Amino acid sequence: DTGVSQDPRHKITKRGQNVTFRCDPISEHNRLYWYRQTLGQGPEFLTYFQNEAQLEKSRLLSDRFSAERPKGSFSTLEIQRTEQGDSAMYLCASSFGQGHYGYTFGSGTRLTVV
Amino acid sequence: AQTVTQSQPEMSVQEAETVTLSCTYDTSESDYYLFWYKQPPSRQMILVIRQEAYKQQNATENRFSVNFQKAAKSFSLKISDSQLGDAAMYFCAYRSVLNYGGSQGNLIFGKGTKLSVKP
Secondary structure, three states, X not given: OOOOEEEOOEEEEOOOOOEEEEEEOOOOOOEEEEEEEOOOOOOEEEEEEEOOEEEEEOOOOOOOEEXXXXXXXXXXXXXXXXXXXXXXXXXXXXXOOOOOOOOEEOOOEEEEEO | OOEEEOOOOEEEEEOOOOEEEOOEEEXXXXXEEEEEEEEOOOOOOEEEEEEXXXXXXXXXXXXXXXXXXXXXXEEEEEEOOOOHHHOEEEEEXXXXXXXXXXXXXXXXXXXXXXXXXXX
């Protein structure tokens, strides 16, 4: 088990394009979380899944954002019609149970919208 | 809603010395978890230490220890015998244990403190 994997590491896209990121959590972990981190800020919660069910979405997750976790394994985060304000690091994390012992984070996908 | 505040944007410490990073939080809950995470440049976030609010004893992990003051809502991180590899962003984080407002999935972070270690 190599931890939480995210792909791609970097993504540059033109404004208005759609992008999709993938996260592979630790296989034993039933919870998967998406966070966004902008420069000089701490990570901000976007959404989380318990197995395949999306249980909570932050109001930061606008209608242009959608996340899935089919079969409770990997997850994808799609941003439609990207805007320059979407430029950020997108972090994925996973946990066993409710995450009271902490989350394991991936290395993130850095999105730049030009 | 809970908030986490880290009032020191940057800190510096001499190698082998001790440094303390500050964190305060605001909550109306009595039961919760607190964490310190380390984020080295261009690398993934790593859990440093964890504290359960109902435990009065301060958590310790090797050179890392916390000073948890529940009444003051303070959770500082002490790094002893600082090493060059300790240089990173450090984030304090809060996690509710209750289904408070539906935020069972929400680990709430502060803005971070950038720690530099001088050789």
